[in-house]
Amino acid sequence: MRITQGAFSFLPDLTDAQIRDQVEYSLRNDWAVGVEYTDDPHPRNTYWNMWGNPMFDLKDAKGVMMEVEECRKANPDSYIRLNAFDSTRGWETVRLSFIVNRPKVEPRLEMTRTDIRGRSQLYSWAARR
Amino acid sequence: MTEEARGTAPVPEKVDLAADFRESGVAEVLAELDRELIGLAPVKQRIRETAALLLVERARRKLGLAHETPTLHMSFTGNPGVGKTTVALKMAGLLHRLGYVRKGHLVSVTRDDLVGQYIGHTAPKTKEVLKKAMGGVLFIDEAYYLYRPDNERDYGQEAIEILLQVMENNRDDLVVILAGYADRMDRFFSSNPGFRSRIAHHIEFPDYTDDELFRIAENMLSGQHYTLTPEATAALHEYIALRRQQPHFANARSIRNALDRARLRQANRLFESAQGPLDAAQLSTIDAADLRASRVFAGGLDHERSGASQ
Numbered sequence: 439m440r441i442t443q444g445a446f447s448f449l450p451d452l453t454d455a456q457i458r459d460q461v462e463y464s465l466r467n468d469w470a471v472g473v474e475y476t477d478d479p480h481p482r483n484t485y486w487n488m489w490g491n492p493m494f495d496l497k498d499a500k501g502v503m504m505e506v507e508e509c510r511k512a513n514p515d516s517y518i519r520l521n522a523f524d525s526t527r528g529w530e531t532v533r534l535s536f537i538v539n540r541p542k543v544e545p546r547l548e549m550t551r552t553d554i555r556g557r558s559q560l561y562s563w564a565a566r567r
Numbered sequence: 568m569t570e571e572a573r574g575t576a577p578v579p580e581k582v583d584l585a586a587d588f589r590e591s592g593v594a595e596v597l598a599e600l601d602r603e604l605i606g607l608a609p610v611k612q613r614i615r616e617t618a619a620l621l622l623v624e625r626a627r628r629k630l631g632l633a634h635e636t637p638t639l640h641m642s643f644t645g646n647p648g649v650g651k652t653t654v655a656l657k658m659a660g661l662l663h664r665l666g667y668v669r670k671g672h673l674v675s676v677t678r679d680d681l682v683g684q685y686i687g688h689t690a691p692k693t694k695e696v697l698k699k700a701m702g703g704v705l706f707i708d709e710a711y712y713l714y715r716p717d718n719e720r721d722y723g724q725e726a727i728e729i730l731l732q733v734m735e736n737n738r739d740d741l742v743v744i745l746a747g748y749a750d751r752m753d754r755f756f757s758s759n760p761g762f763r764s765r766i767a768h769h770i771e772f773p774d775y776t777d778d779e780l781f782r783i784a785e786n787m788l789s790g791q792h793y794t795l796t797p798e799a800t801a802a803l804h805e806y807i808a809l810r811r812q813q814p815h816f817a818n819a820r821s822i823r824n825a826l827d828r829a830r831l832r833q834a835n836r837l838f839e840s841a842q843g844p845l846d847a848a849q850l851s852t853i854d855a856a857d858l859r860a861s862r863v864f865a866g867g868l869d870h871e872r873s874g875a876s877q
Contacts, residue, residue: 490691497670498702500740505698 439546441479444519444535454503457520457538461499464522469533470494471502473509475518479545480565492523506538515541543567582626592664593618600657605786606779610654613770614661621665638767639667639742640734642710642756644749645772648820651746652706654772658744659704668742670702678712681726689722693729701740710745711755731761775818780807784822788853793830798855810863825861832857 442448452460464471472492476483489509493501502520509518518539521532545565552560588594597618600611620637627634639662643651656673663671676696683689697705707713713730715721734743745752745762749771756763775783784803788795795803810821833853837845 493698495699496701497672497699498740500701500737501698504694504701 439544441517441537441540441544443479443481444537446536451540452536452538457506458499458503460534460536461502461520461522464520464534465496465499465502467522467524467533468526469522469524471496472521472523473502473505473518474521475509475513475516475539477516477541478565479517480547480563486517486519489518492521510539513539517541579629582629584622584626587622587626591622591666593622593661596657596661596664600654604650604653604657605782606775607650607654607772610650610770610772613768614654614658617768618661618665621662621667625666636738638738638765640766641742641744641768641770642752642766643744643746643770643772644752646748646774646818648818649772649774650819651772652708655704655706655744655746658742662704662742668703669740672703673706674700674703675706675708677708678723681707681713681730682722684722686722689725690729693726697729697733697741701737704742704744706744706746709747711747711751714755714759716758727759727762731765734765777804777807777811780819780822783819784826787823787826791830793826793851793853794848795853796855799853799858802855802858806858806861806863813863813866825858825863828861829853829857832860 440447446452461471470492473489474486475489476486490505493505496502506518506520516539517537519535519537522534524531524533545567547563548566550562550564552562554560597611597615600614604611617639624634624637641658643655645651652675655675659668659671659673662668674696680696681689681693683692713723713727715723730743733741743766745766747755781804784807785795806825807822810816810825815821830853836854836857837849841849
């Protein structure tokens, strides 16, 4: 099942040239770009593994693309995303986040329904491969 | 048919190099170089040649002729204070206008920024610097410190290997400029043949003549709105000739320091001797006494003088 998280996730996968343009846009706005990866795309899994530190003071997208390349080489069958962090006072948050790599076979999210007291029900999801 | 024609950009039959030259804004950088940098004739000549090469290369690409991205890594050798960093900064601007580097910023580093302190620290540190320099110019000052032949476990070697790899594989993404004193750079290159072959342009910076140094001093002073009295002009001429013979002479940098100290003495003189309100001319005039008080006229620093007599 195709996981839809972050920007552009309903579009076809971005090509490297498109990723580079998005990174250029982020750098133009003085956002620091960080690379993160995970094998668990569950929506509640907000903290992905960091691939190195977020890259401050970059001028050109090539630096980010090199890191993405290396992360792909080390984790070919993982989700990899780029986070662009805005450090401006008042924002101090991620302004753009999008997936740049997906595993060949994506896990599906399976729902479990649990009956509890009365006729209430609880729903929970888990990623299954 | 028409769609095919639209798909590929039309190849022009002729290229006007002069127009290219005007449009690229290279002329301004070269004129700025002539205006702001005094002397350095061989350096300016090399920069002009490089600009010509890049323009022709660009024209060839437009005409669809075979072209190979030229290697533009450089080494600047010369004594301290001859303007290596200043020229590197101009070089970054020039390469940017010629479309050779995408961003045209200069990242200036020394050994400390590249080499780590423990195992596994060097590679990330060097890569960090390289990432910042992507799309611009990486200027490595006193590059020979990277290689320490006396210590075979020195981490400098690791930094050199990463640098060489990036210089080879990312020629489109950044230009590396190594700088340092001529003799030590020669030794550095002879012990790292990989570097020598990857650097196409070895540019030597000559020392300034006394006259050039005086013009540099004049430029610095007029930039700060100071003027010299005729006696002070004579004193400065003498100062330059004397300073050159003393140890630790650093060309333009020595002159800048001398002028800074003269301003200090001038301020002090004004404080002690001023009787009433001062006008702008008095505040910006440097007198012979401000320069003559320098220890250079007494034969250098005390400990160096006593060292020479021993």
